[in-house]
Amino acid sequence: xxxxxxxxxxxxxxxxVALTLNFxxxxxxxxNPALAMMGKFHGELTPQSLNALEILFGVDTxxxxxxxxxxxxxxxxxxxxxxxxxxYPASVSSVIGSAIWWTFGLVGVSTVLAFILGTGLGIVAxxxxxxxxxxVLPPVFVIASAMPxxxxxxxxVLVFGISLHWLPYVGGYNVTxxxxxxxxxFIGDVLxxxxxxxxxxxxxxxxxxxxxxxxxxxxxxxxxxxxMARAKGLPGWRIMIDYAARNAILPNLTGFxxxxxxxxxxAILIEYVFNYPGVGFMLLQAVQGEDYPLMQALFLLxxxxxxxxxLLADIATALLDPRTRAAS
Amino acid sequence: xAIPLSLGQPAGEPRRLPASRALARMGRAVxxxxxxxxxxxxxxxxxxxxxxxxVIAHDNPSLDAYKPHLGLSTAHLLGTTAYGQDMxxxxxxxxxxxxxxxxxxxxxTTGIAVLVGVAGAYLGGLWDSSLGxxxxxxxVIPLFPLLIVIAAYAHGGGTLLLIVVITVTSWSYTARQLRxxxxxxxxxxxxxxARVRGERRLYIIVMEVIPTMTSLIVASxxxxxxxxxxxxxxxxxxxxxxxDTVSWGTMLYWAQNNAALQxxxxxxxxxxxxxxxxxxxAFALLNYAFDEIGNPALRPVRRSxxxxxx
Numbered sequence: 001x002x003x004x005x006x007x008x009x010x011x012x013x014x015x016x017v018a019l020t021l022n023f024x025x026x027x028x029x030x031x032n033p034a035l036a037m038m039g040k041f042h043g044e045l046t047p048q049s050l051n052a053l054e055i056l057f058g059v060d061t062x063x064x065x066x067x068x069x070x071x072x073x074x075x076x077x078x079x080x081x082x083x084x085x086x087x088y089p090a091s092v093s094s095v096i097g098s099a100i101w102w103t104f105g106l107v108g109v110s111t112v113l114a115f116i117l118g119t120g121l122g123i124v125a126x127x128x129x130x131x132x133x134x135x136v137l138p139p140v141f142v143i144a145s146a147m148p149x150x151x152x153x154x155x156x157v158l159v160f161g162i163s164l165h166w167l168p169y170v171g172g173y174n175v176t177x178x179x180x181x182x183x184x185x186f187i188g189d190v191l192x193x194x195x196x197x198x199x200x201x202x203x204x205x206x207x208x209x210x211x212x213x214x215x216x217x218x219x220x221x222x223x224x225x226x227x228m229a230r231a232k233g234l235p236g237w238r239i240m241i242d243y244a245a246r247n248a249i250l251p252n253l254t255g256f257x258x259x260x261x262x263x264x265x266x267a268i269l270i271e272y273v274f275n276y277p278g279v280g281f282m283l284l285q286a287v288q289g290e291d292y293p294l295m296q297a298l299f300l301l302x303x304x305x306x307x308x309x310x311l312l313a314d315i316a317t318a319l320l321d322p323r324t325r326a327a328s
Numbered sequence: 329x330a331i332p333l334s335l336g337q338p339a340g341e342p343r344r345l346p347a348s349r350a351l352a353r354m355g356r357a358v359x360x361x362x363x364x365x366x367x368x369x370x371x372x373x374x375x376x377x378x379x380x381x382x383v384i385a386h387d388n389p390s391l392d393a394y395k396p397h398l399g400l401s402t403a404h405l406l407g408t409t410a411y412g413q414d415m416x417x418x419x420x421x422x423x424x425x426x427x428x429x430x431x432x433x434x435x436x437t438t439g440i441a442v443l444v445g446v447a448g449a450y451l452g453g454l455w456d457s458s459l460g461x462x463x464x465x466x467x468v469i470p471l472f473p474l475l476i477v478i479a480a481y482a483h484g485g486g487t488l489l490l491i492v493v494i495t496v497t498s499w500s501y502t503a504r505q506l507r508x509x510x511x512x513x514x515x516x517x518x519x520x521x522a523r524v525r526g527e528r529r530l531y532i533i534v535m536e537v538i539p540t541m542t543s544l545i546v547a548s549x550x551x552x553x554x555x556x557x558x559x560x561x562x563x564x565x566x567x568x569x570x571x572d573t574v575s576w577g578t579m580l581y582w583a584q585n586n587a588a589l590q591x592x593x594x595x596x597x598x599x600x601x602x603x604x605x606x607x608x609x610a611f612a613l614l615n616y617a618f619d620e621i622g623n624p625a626l627r628p629v630r631r632s633x634x635x636x637x638x
Binding site for chain 2: 010013014017018021022025026029138139142143145146147148149150151154155157158162211257258260261262264265268269272273283284287288290292295296298299302303306307310
């Protein structure tokens with residue numbers, strides 16, 4: 001319980017740092033960058049949305065930094081991120097709502113797949129130490145982990161999209177020939193559009209799971225209780241799964257949380273390459289269109305999502321590993 | 329586990345070596361480890377290309393002097409871009425920008441990581457807890473979106489901006505590793521001895537603690553350099569670098585802007601990406617090799633010596 005509370009406290013602290021960074025960044029930049037943006041839209045905005053933007057970016061205000069900060073926090077906590085300038089007059093929150101699910105589906109499914117596959121391969125590689133899997137996988141994935149995410153996506157587009165014409169590589173579904181509906185046809189379309197981006201994420205992230213799992217597994221296999229299990233004459237698969245893997249998986253679970261930041265940055269670039277209608281693609285569009293309110297909100301959204309996932313992984317570790325509870 | 333004998337050097341404690349001998353030992357280890365050898369050769373090649381690009385590429389990389397969309401030929405080894413620039417020259421001259429970023433960020437972040445990690449752990453107290461919290465917070469905030477936001481407010485920027493921004497945000501991962509290693513050192517005998525001798529704290533940190541951690545510090549440089557390459561080229565790719573710089577990331581940016589894949593110029597995008605991947609792999613191979621050198625349990629077992637115990 002103390003452990004969970006401490007992690008919760010850390011979560012709140014990090015959230016506060018992210019909010020504060022978001023507040024300070026446009027104000028610290030030489031010549032407030034939001035000023036130019038506001039100029040472009042000055043005639044078109046209603047006084048109400050203009051006011052919301054002024055609070056977010058600190059433009060046209062004589063209030064002190066402290067009182068700006070308080071009204072900023074109040075506005076953000078109540079969920080008012082202002083008006084999107086690219087999608088004017090839609091509010092930022094309503095624009096983001098549609099994109100979240102695309103990213104959630106894509107990143108969620110491919111991350112879980114990568115975790116399960118990678119951990120499994122790592123277990124087997126460590127168990128058959130020096131075997132074929134163990135000598136091929138690590139060097140291959142050392143190289144794969146150094147490849148830029150977006151470039152893997154581009155290669156897949158070139159091979160499976162442009163050269164072979166096997167799979168679609170633009171967007172989340174066939175925009176010209178399909179309307180979103182809960183039909184088998186549309187679901188199939190969405191799935192086939194997600195294969196290449198998901199594969200790119202899988203290729204670039206699976207290596208970490210394989211290598212960390214393999215390495216902790218090797219350390220665990222040297223433990224006395226594993227030798228004891230062998231002495232008892234237990235079948236190999238039981239030693240592998242119940243004795244070694246069960247204990248070796250905990251660091252991987254913590255690593256899962258730590259690596260989420262990387263997965264998210266990869267997903268942003270992959271969505272960009274595939275024009276996938278998710279949060280990352282929207283973030284880069286907002287950057288290119290200088291739609292700062294949308295950009296700020298997306299940054300906060302991504303950060304909060306990562307922090308919540310880390311909190312969940314922490315709680316899972318605490319539930320699975322009695323030592324973390326005993327330590328606190 | 330060997331039983332500690334009273335031979336001066338307790339087992340399990342890294343032997344304290346002067347930095348020069350530690351480096352010599354590292355040199356021997358590099359030659360005996362395949363991953364390390366391949367990584368070193370690749371890295372040396374890229375360094376040479378970055379130092380003397382004019383030797384192998386005679387064309388000016390920015391000059392759009394040729395016909396656009398030329399195919400592969402002896403005059404243009406990789407053809408020309410849609411703007412009529414020699415692609416091979418761009419690739420070769422672009423190495424320099426990437427290497428500058430990799431080495432500057434790698435050195436600077438490692439410097440910060442050593443300072444924050446080692447000094448914090450050794451000094452303890454309030455310093456340690458505040459630096460530790462700062463490290464942990466930076467560690468979990470997703471860096472790439474943060475980098476995008478900063479670069480966007482700065483309206484994209486040159487190489488210097490990329491270097492500063494990446495350095496400021498990405499030191500935390502290795503700082504944490506160094507910190508936990510330094511914490512295990514804090515109560516070791518040789519440091520107690522130095523304290524009893526009455527050495528100053530700065531002397532102990534610089535002359536006693538840091539040399540013991542040489543291999544981890546080198547590893548942290550390699551990690552940070554790899555991230556710097558990936559982060560910087562990603563930012564350049566999405567147009568948040570200076571598009572006039574000659575660099576692999578900017579090549580990818582222009583290739584994407586001109587739909588190079590769809591218009592039959594795949595090399596424009598594939599070649600610079602492959603270079604990033606190979607350079608990154610060089611750093612990653614060296615890094616894993618150092619892991620194996622530092623942790624003998626992870627070294628590949630020779631198949632002939634394998635003993636099946638099940």
